[in-house]
Amino acid sequence: MAKNRAQIVYSPRQKAYRFLLWLLLLFSTVVVIFPVAYVILGSFKGNQELLLGGANIFPAQWITQNYVDAWEQASFAAYTRNSLILSVGVMVLSLFVSTMAGYVFSRKTFWGKEIIYGVFTAFMFINVGSVSLRPLYELAVGMQIHTSMWPVILFSAGGGQATYIFLCRGYVNSVPRELDEAARIDGCSFFQTYYRIILPMLKPVLATIAILSFRQGWNEYIMPRVFTMTNDALRPLTVGVNMLKNAGDGAAAWNIMFAGATIAIIPILIVFICFSRYFMGGLTAGAVKG
Amino acid sequence: MLSVSTLDSEHLQLRPTNRPPRPVNKKMRLKESGSVAAGLMLAPSLIFLCVCSIYPFIWIFRYIGYDYNGFVARPVGFRNFTRMFSDVTFWNSVLTTFEYAFWKLIIIIPLALLMAVLLNQKIRGSSFFRGAFFMPTVIATSISGMIFTFIFATQNGILNNLLQAVGLMGSPINWLMDQNFAMEAVIILSVWAGFGNYMLYFVTGMTSISEDVYESSRIDGANAAQTFFRITLPMLAPVLKVVLMLAITGAFKDYEAIMVLTDGGPGSRTNVMFLYIFKLIFGTSTNARMQIGYGALLSLMAAVIVGAVTIIYNLVARRLDDVV
Numbered sequence: 154m155a156k157n158r159a160q161i162v163y164s165p166r167q168k169a170y171r172f173l174l175w176l177l178l179l180f181s182t183v184v185v186i187f188p189v190a191y192v193i194l195g196s197f198k199g200n201q202e203l204l205l206g207g208a209n210i211f212p213a214q215w216i217t218q219n220y221v222d223a224w225e226q227a228s229f230a231a232y233t234r235n236s237l238i239l240s241v242g243v244m245v246l247s248l249f250v251s252t253m254a255g256y257v258f259s260r261k262t263f264w265g266k267e268i269i270y271g272v273f274t275a276f277m278f279i280n281v282g283s284v285s286l287r288p289l290y291e292l293a294v295g296m297q298i299h300t301s302m303w304p305v306i307l308f309s310a311g312g313g314q315a316t317y318i319f320l321c322r323g324y325v326n327s328v329p330r331e332l333d334e335a336a337r338i339d340g341c342s343f344f345q346t347y348y349r350i351i352l353p354m355l356k357p358v359l360a361t362i363a364i365l366s367f368r369q370g371w372n373e374y375i376m377p378r379v380f381t382m383t384n385d386a387l388r389p390l391t392v393g394v395n396m397l398k399n400a401g402d403g404a405a406a407w408n409i410m411f412a413g414a415t416i417a418i419i420p421i422l423i424v425f426i427c428f429s430r431y432f433m434g435g436l437t438a439g440a441v442k443g
Numbered sequence: 444m445l446s447v448s449t450l451d452s453e454h455l456q457l458r459p460t461n462r463p464p465r466p467v468n469k470k471m472r473l474k475e476s477g478s479v480a481a482g483l484m485l486a487p488s489l490i491f492l493c494v495c496s497i498y499p500f501i502w503i504f505r506y507i508g509y510d511y512n513g514f515v516a517r518p519v520g521f522r523n524f525t526r527m528f529s530d531v532t533f534w535n536s537v538l539t540t541f542e543y544a545f546w547k548l549i550i551i552i553p554l555a556l557l558m559a560v561l562l563n564q565k566i567r568g569s570s571f572f573r574g575a576f577f578m579p580t581v582i583a584t585s586i587s588g589m590i591f592t593f594i595f596a597t598q599n600g601i602l603n604n605l606l607q608a609v610g611l612m613g614s615p616i617n618w619l620m621d622q623n624f625a626m627e628a629v630i631i632l633s634v635w636a637g638f639g640n641y642m643l644y645f646v647t648g649m650t651s652i653s654e655d656v657y658e659s660s661r662i663d664g665a666n667a668a669q670t671f672f673r674i675t676l677p678m679l680a681p682v683l684k685v686v687l688m689l690a691i692t693g694a695f696k697d698y699e700a701i702m703v704l705t706d707g708g709p710g711s712r713t714n715v716m717f718l719y720i721f722k723l724i725f726g727t728s729t730n731a732r733m734q735i736g737y738g739a740l741l742s743l744m745a746a747v748i749v750g751a752v753t754i755i756y757n758l759v760a761r762r763l764d765d766v767v
Contacts, residue, residue, distance in 0.1 A: 175566055181558070182575045185635065189582070191601055192590050206599030208608040254488035257481045269489070276496040280696050280749060282717040284724055284742040285499030287735055292494070311495030314488055343477035344484065372583035374699055379725055391585045395703055398589060399728065410589070417586050425581045429574050432581060433643055 189418065196220070196415040200408040219412035227409050229416060231386060232393035235302060236417070239377070239389050240370030242306035247317050247366035250310065252355060255321025256347045260333065273315045286379050293380065302387060305377050306370070313369050317362045324358040325351060364424065364431045371421050390417040503743060509736035516736070523740045533741060535711060536719040537748060543701075543715055544694035546630045547637075552690060555638045556683075559645035560671060573646065577639035584636060588703025591632045595619050595704075625705050625712045632700055637693070641686055648682030649675065684760050691756055695749045716745050 163171065191210050195203060196219055198212040223229040258270065286308075293304035328351060336346040352359075374391040381387045388396065394413040397406050425432055507523060509516045527533060558576060562569045579587065594602050595618035606612040618628045652675065660670050676683075698717040701707065707714030707722070722730075723738035 171564070171566065174561060174564065175568075178561060178566065178569075178572045182572055185576055185579060185639075188587075188590050188594055188635065189578070191594065195593070204599055206596075206601070206604050208601065208604040210601065250487045250491060253484035257485045261477070261481045263478070263481070269492075272497070273492065276492070276500075278692070278750075278753070279500070279746060280692075281500065281503060281742040281746050282696070282698070283721040284503055284735075284739050285495075287724055287739075288499045288502035289495070292498075307491075308495055311491035314491050318488060343480040347484070368581060372585075374583060374585035375702075375721075382725075391583050395585055395589060398592065398703075407593070411593070414586055414589055418582055421581055421583075422578070425578065426574075429577070433573075433577060 189422075192411055193415050193418070196408070196411040198408070198411070200406075203407045203411065219408040220416075223409045223412040223416065227393075227397065227406075227413065228385070229390070229393065229413055232388055232390045232413075233416060235387060236371055236389040236391070238302050239306055239309070239373065240367045242302065243310045243313070243370030243373075244363050244367045246306065246310035247314060247369075248359060248362055250314055251317035251321050251362055252352060252359065253347065254314075254318045256325050256351055258318065258322045259325035260330070273318065277315050283375060283379070286376055290379060299380065300384065300387075305373065305380050305387075309370055309373050309376060310366070313366065317366065320358055320362060321355070324355060328354055360428070361431045361434060364428050367424065368421060368432075503739040506736045507740040507743065511733075511735040513733045513735060519736070523737050526737065527740060527744065532711060532714075533716070533719060533744075536714045536716040537745075539711070539713065540695060540715040540717075540748075543626065543629065543633075543697070543713070544691065546626070547633050547694045547697075548687075548690055550630065551634050551638045551641060552687065554634065555641035556645055558638070558642045559649060560675065562642075562646060563649045573643070576642055579636045580639045582636070584699045585703050587632060587636045588700040591628070591635075591704055592619070595628050619705050620709050622709055622712050625709055629701050629704055629713050632704055633694075633697060636700065641690060644682060644686045644689075645679065648679050648686075652678045687760070688753065688756060692749060692753055695752060716741070716748070720745060 187210075194210050194212060197215045197217065199214065199216055199218075202213055258266070289304070289308050290299070293299040293308075298304055332350055332354075333346050336350045341349060371389075372391065373389065374395070377387075377389050378392045378395075381392060385396075390413065394410060394417060397410050397413065506516065508518060508520060510519045510523075511517075562573055566572075594600055597603060597615050597617045597620070600615075600618070602618070603612070603615040607615065616624055618624045656674055656678070657670065660674055665673065696717060698715050698721065701713055701715055702718055702721070705713045707718050711719075720738050720741050723734045723741065726733045
């Protein structure tokens with residue numbers, strides 16, 4: 154194989170050009186990573202050092218007290234728990250709802266299918282912004298579930314489902330129908346065919362949906378902010394950290410905010426580093442094909 | 444469920460006991476039971492669609508003629524409409540949105556395209572670079588906004604300190620509070636947070652361009668610029684069109700990061716329309732009075748503006764298609 158692929162031989166001038174290119178890319182990478190590195194490293198600085206500023210991004214003295222303070226005094230333990238509940242909840246719901254709907258959309262013909270599909274697509278493009286959170290909030294209050302995490306989980310999953318359904322339908326379309334028919338002849342019901350035969354074949358798209366919806370839940374900000382306006386105990390990390398910033402004593406709590414921002418970043422970065430191909434694959438599959 | 448069971452009993456009655464069922468009947472029965480199952484499987488997503496998308500949309504229309512503060516709704520007739528047309532703050536926020544979207548797009552698209560072209564050169568470590576450029580897009584916008592608040596801070600912010608350390612700047616700039624720099628700060632943040640997305644679309648689009656085309660252009664002696672403008676760009680046109688539309692609609696909808704970074708300030712310098720509407724509907728820390736009816740009307744107006752921009756873009760893109 155290696156021989157088939159013609160080895161390109163570069164002249165010295167081309168080599169120099171490619172080296173310069175490489176340096177340019179490296180410089181861009183440093184610029185892009187810099188803000189994140191600055192916050193993560195800064196979370197190990199003392200508040201005094203942070204407030205003095207300076208051009209050094211490495212801590213003069215590494216301390217972990219910020220994390221202890223954030224965890225114990227600033228209720229980041231609760232924020233982290235809420236963020237986890239929110240993102241796992243959105244992920245599980247999205248997986249269930251979108252695979253079932255995607256399968257039905259792919260395999261069934263029924264009255265009004267095109268209309269429903271059109272409505273799904275239309276609402277991906279109609280954007281009225283934050284105003285839609287108002288009726289949803291009033292609905293949650295009316296149903297007496299606004300003192301739990303449920304409304305945010307449900308409405309977040311409901312708001313993001315269209316992309317995942319399209320992803321799923323596209324993938325099921327590529328699974329041969331003969332498989333369904335064979336399963337039917339063997340006595341599987343419609344649901345059993347989905348559950349036993351098709352679902353196991355959807356693993357790649359399941360992974361993509363799982364990761365994208367986990368990130369969606371983890372990064373959700375405006376909706377939980379609105380829903381937890383008066384309820385500090387339900388705030389996820391994104392809201393909790395930003396509330397510190399608005400709390401007025403801003404400068405005094407820089408170290409805690411740095412630690413909090415780092416706690417909010419690290420899990421999603423780890424997920425990204427481990428599963429980057431699903432992040433990137435899902436993005437292009439959802440947008441260009443869907 | 445009921446129809447299935449009655450169908451079953453019918454079958455039992457019609458069918459002679461010791462003969463296998465006729466295939467036609469069996470197929471029919473399977474199809475029927477499948478419909479019920481399919482309906483149940485589709486139900487959760489339909490309920491979500493109704494509750495999370497359709498219901499809020501209808502709700503908006505219910506309140507556009509009201510003065511609604513979250514507790515009492517008072518009908519005001521067409522007063523919200525007349526107010527909208529004379530609301531200077533709103534139309535300024537629309538202009539701000541256009542300004543923001545213009546600068547964001549004019550920087551982010553060429554940058555993403557450039558990086559995609561560079562990464563397409565089969566350079567050592569290109570997948571690492573790609574991952575690094577994409578990394579900001581996985582971080583919550585609200586957290587990115589907060590990180591940049593630290594970076595842009597006046598006295599102890601790292602950006603001012605770095606610029607001063609290398610001698611590019613004499614006195615510190617008050618990035619977030621200065622009329623001349625707040626918009627730049629917001630745009631820097633949005634470019635940082637978003638360009639990896641578009642870069643990835645372009646990279647994916649470029650992988651579908653055949654290597655042979657580049658090969659033959661090299662043999663014909665095309666230089667880098669010629670290769671880009673004569674081959675890469677035309678062959679990327681379909682992808683570019685979709686990406687541009689996503690980028691345009693995306694830029695008009697941005698407000699989360701701006702809310703965290705400047706909250707629309709200083710004054711209304713970075714107050715984009717969706718941020719202005721958010722403040723009307725949920726109140727601000729200084730003004731808790733909510734004007735939900737009026738906000739609902741402005742939301743519709745904003746949706747119409749974004750829709751109009753999308754349609755105009757599509758018309759222009761089609762026209763360009765005919766020319767090229």
